[in-house]
Amino acid sequence: MPTFYEFFAGGGMARAGLGPAWSCLFANDFDEKKAASYRANWGGDHLWVGDVAEVQLNQLPGKADLAWASFPCQDLSLAGSGAGLTGARSGTFWPFWMHITGLRDEGRAPATIVLENVYGTITSHGGRDFSAIMSALTEGGYRCGAVVVNAAHFLPQSRPRLFVIAVREDLDISDEHHSEGPSDAWHPPALRKAQEQLPDSAKARWVWWNLPEPALRNCGLADVIEEKPKGVKWHTAAETQRLLGMMSDTNIAKVNDAKRSGRRMVGTIYKRTRADGPNGAKVQRAEVRFDDLAGCLRTPAGGSSRQTIIIVDGNKVRSRLLSPREAARLMGLPDNYALPEKYNDAYHLAGDGVAVPVVRFIAECILEPIIALGDKNTKKAA
Incomplete structure (x- = not known):
């Protein structure tokens, strides 16, 4: 051995x-x-x-x-x-x-x-x-x-x-x-x-x-997503709308394409600061991807470092933070792997x-x- x-x-x-x-x-x-x-x-x-x-x-x-x-x-x-x-x-x-x-x-x-x-x-x-x-x-x-x-x-x-x-x-x-x-x-x-x-x-x-x-x-991104996650809650409609409001035209177009796809689409969002506000001012943007891959997991030093899940099913759009178990699955850890109780500790570990x-x-x-x-x-x- x-x-x-x-x-x-x-x-x-x-x-x-x-x-x-x-x-x-x-x-x-x-x-x-x-x-x-x-x-x-x-x-x-x-x-x-x-x-x-x-x-x-x-x-x-x-x-x-x-x-x-x-x-x-x-x-x-x-x-x-x-x-x-x-x-x-x-x-x-x-x-x-x-x-x-x-x-x-x-x-x-x-x-x-x-x-x-x-x-x-x-x-x-x-x-x-x-x-x-x-x-x-x-x-x-x-x-x-x-x-x-x-x-x-x-x-x-x-x-x-x-x-x-x-x-x-x-x-x-x-x-x-x-x-x-x-x-x-x-x-x-x-x-x-x-x-x-x-x-x-x-x-x-x-x-x-x-x-x-x-x-x-x-396995695809949809395979790791929990419908009833532990440690996070689905956003309210207003919270999801606020997130969509942070998107550039390019990213909103991705969401609209997902709506027209005729199938349930699972994507991820990272918040990033971009210099694309009025007169080049820095603004926080929500950037989405629907390529069946999550973005690279990072340690949760701040809110923007935590990844958000977005699910588009027709005109219905839902969002929430990635759950600790989902983060662990994205690293290849089995579901019987014991995670820390606190969200940030579990996310940091992954x-x-x-x-x-x-x-x-x-x-x-x-x-x-x-x-x-x-x-x-x-x-x-x-």
Whole structure:
């Protein structure tokens, strides 16, 4: 059974994606509320709550097959502070990496590492932050590459995320798991440009990961919507009308097209500030989409960060906030996953997590075959 450490664990979504065939040796998060959810769903035997910088190497048992780290995105996000890896939150990558190098010095370097973060990580500080991460990994004895995977391949949510996948240099990588160059599906132009800007030493250990095309997504936005949601209420007619009144002509046209479609249409709305008022004044707009995808879930720092559901059935239009359970479903969590009681806590847990089926996809296509091959070669050598 492969083993793993889960840093920045949140509610354990990486653990959910890895599945029961993996054994957790250690999990860590700084947030007490998220830790409570982790305990409620996974137990607390392997969980340590506190600053990642304060983790001690003797808390990390054994020699793990994987270290997963979905480190904080706030300083790397395009909507964030722009501090990058020097920021107080995203800069926690460095103490995490200090632990990995400490394990290496003890002969216990994890076989594989996965770092997950926002797309903006690629371009943060003109690509210098991405270069710093890749240089650290390669200088630490890993071959690595990166892919951008959108959760929309598996779930009705638009959520492109960067996944850096590193493999200890003594392990074999089969030809089927890497290619000679980038693919359009997993290596967008921004990532290719970032790779070109890497130092020669990091380029020499770069891997163009080869992922298969996933099966067609078998669930739509309507499949996650609750008719009788817990934690939110349907808007009154006046509240829905007020929301429609915040839409630009383009977005109202989308609603009218949905009315004329002859079928029940489910969409989502985000409120955004746009400079399209009189004389270019900034106004808050409600922007709607009916493409069978929710917008990317975000943490509920303010009202505009919370997503709204809109259902159009003929001339009848209803709206309300996305429910906590719907947010969890959009991340691929099962309905038996225990969510926090408070709305904002549950929404924050989901919006700050990693999409469960994407973790499974990477584990199945890359991590598990490499780890199994390493185990096989070790047994042969013995």
